[in-house]
Amino acid sequence: xxxxxDFTFTNGTKEAVTLDTVSLTLIDSEGRKFxxxxxxxxxxxxxxxxxxxxxxxxxxxxxxxxxTVAPGAxxxxxxxxxxxxxxxxxxxxxxxx
Numbered sequence: 821x822x823x824x825x826d827f828t829f830t831n832g833t834k835e836a837v838t839l840d841t842v843s844l845t846l847i848d849s850e851g852r853k854f855x856x857x858x859x860x861x862x863x864x865x866x867x868x869x870x871x872x873x874x875x876x877x878x879x880x881x882x883x884x885x886x887x888t889v890a891p892g893a894x895x896x897x898x899x900x901x902x903x904x905x906x907x908x909x910x911x912x913x914x915x916x917x
Contacts, residue, residue: 822860824885825898826868831875839871839883840903846887849895860886
């Protein structure tokens, strides 16, 4: 079982940033946290694999990641963490399923 998340990332800072796999976490209705499945990156289209890619200020990139999830998991919320390692700002996006 897996969930594929397509997203748009905009670097709204004044410096280049690099996304990594801990930037996005999938949380289900039971509070279980799923990290991106690094073994599944070969299935992400090359033009959407933006993890570990430097993204300059003001640049918008399309991305995609795959999460392996528990059977029957539902109620997913995507936690998008700040790219600044010294910040604890997060966005929570209800995926609606």
